[in-house]
Amino acid sequence: MKVLHIGKFYFPVPGGMEAVLQHLCEELSAHVDLHVLVANTRPRTVTEWINGVRVTRVARWGQIASAPLCPSLPHRVAEHRADIIHVHEPNPMATLAALAANPRARVIVSFHSEIVRQRVLRWVYRPLLMRLLQHADRIIVATPRHLDFPTLLPYREKCVVIPFGIDVARFHPDKAMRERAAAIRAEFGPRLILFVGRLVYYKGVEHLIEAMSGVSARLLIIGRGPRQRALRRRVRALGLEERIAFLGEVAHECLPAYYHACDL
Secondary structure, three states, rough: EEEEEOOOOOOOOOOOHHHHHHHHHHHOOOOOOOEEEEEEEOOOOOOEEOOEEHHHHHHHHOOOOOOEEEOOHHHHHHOOOOOEEEEEEEEHHHHHHHHHHOOOEEEEEEEEEOOOOOHHHHHHHHHHHHHHHHOOOOEOOOOOHHOHHHHHHHHHHHEOOOOOOOOOOHOOOOHHHHHHHHHHHHOOOOOOOEEEEEOOHOOOOOOOHHHHHOOOEEEEEOOOOOHHHHHHHHHOOOOOOOOOEEEOOOOOOHHHHHHHHHHO
């Protein structure tokens, strides 16, 4: 069986959807003929194998809001002739490609979130998304609460809740990880709060920063994004420079030590 996953980006590009896609595909690749199509970070198409998963990064020629523009994506989807197309939403180019390229394939949609703030993009994108959801055989959400998304209400009978999986072995502390966690606590203090993710508006990091005014702990922020400068300005305005540390990107293999070091 040929299965095609269409996502926004793929490891090592950081992000929540990217991590979900990676973990799912690494488990699935041993059971089906699997291929992943995602956007590249530059205008060039490359295919590579990552932990046993075949990944094609399609040339990206820009983006609108946070949506990558990959004009060749529909062609790439069509040439694979997959039996199942699994689309990770929101992702306007993937939606268009899935609708236009292979109408005979069975379609699964993983619905990760609504488009919250980009009103113009949402106005253009919503008719395509609703058409894809109508065409979909199954719609996957991670929690029962996701079933209440307004976009999904007409399609509740297609929805199924499948929680995100985690590779717990990656977080099992060995001697080196325990030593690194101890070093992090020695550097930043004994009471630590950790945020890991892209610094974008819908993560709500502003609220976490403001809450630190009343918390006797230190906040470590791992990640980068378009809100980084504004968040740093907010930290300075609140006088919290000594209690909030921006660490930027941290290597994937080093992250578990930070989770072990932190209290929350």
